[in-house]
Amino acid sequence: MHQKKASRRRVIVSICLLLALGLILLAGPVIEGIKKQNYPLEYTELVEQYAAEYSLDPYLVYAFIRTESGFNPKAQSSAGARGLMQMTDETFEWLKQKIAPDEPLTFEDLFLPNVSIRFGSYFLSLCIARYNGDISTAAAAYHSGWGTVDRLLEEGEHTQNGIHLTTFPYEQMNNYVRKINKNYQKYLALYTAGTAA
Numbered sequence: 001m002h003q004k005k006a007s008r009r010r011v012i013v014s015i016c017l018l019l020a021l022g023l024i025l026l027a028g029p030v031i032e033g034i035k036k037q038n039y040p041l042e043y044t045e046l047v048e049q050y051a052a053e054y055s056l057d058p059y060l061v062y063a064f065i066r067t068e069s070g071f072n073p074k075a076q077s078s079a080g081a082r083g084l085m086q087m088t089d090e091t092f093e094w095l096k097q098k099i100a101p102d103e104p105l106t107f108e109d110l111f112l113p114n115v116s117i118r119f120g121s122y123f124l125s126l127c128i129a130r131y132n133g134d135i136s137t138a139a140a141a142y143h144s145g146w147g148t149v150d151r152l153l154e155e156g157e158h159t160q161n162g163i164h165l166t167t168f169p170y171e172q173m174n175n176y177v178r179k180i181n182k183n184y185q186k187y188l189a190l191y192t193a194g195t196a197a
Contacts, residue, residue, distance in 0.1 A: 085120025
């Protein structure tokens with residue numbers, strides 16, 4: 001009788017250990033799956049197309065879309081910016097003259113993913129080129145405009161080299177730059193880990 005109880009106890013302990021091991025083995029992929037749901041790759045074809053066209057890292061484009069609209073194509077800000085990559089009427093019209101002067105596009109078309117990602121990616125590429133590849137300064141410019149960033153660079157208080165901002169003095173700008181960098185690093189960690197040769 002005592003032997004049967006001990007044997008049953010061993011079986012139960014073994015089953016519990018196997019279940020615990022199974023849960024441990026499943027936890028990693030489940031957690032990674034949840035993280036990937038929070039950092040999705042949506043509109044992949046469009047993101048890859050325009051990232052390639054404008055020489056951008058697609059994961060950076062995803063980071064901007066996630067930050068700007070949370071992948072909601074109908075997003076509209078209190079400032080009137082709209083679409084996946086949140087662009088104002090003024091910026092849209094300026095960019096339209098550069099990349100689509102003869103196309104019958106209107107500000108309303110920014111609610112279309114292909115238009116928003118095309119124009120947003122182009123604008124992002126201009127910001128990155130203008131600020132010598134510095135993502136944080138480019139993000140500040142995307143958010144607050146070139147004029148604001150140029151003025152901060154000229155003042156000298158927020159830069160060490162006159163080319164990149166090292167501090168972001170306005171709360172909204174600072175929060176935005178922090179979010180872009182965080183989202184970009186998350187995308188890189190989730191989708192490029194182990195892919196380097």
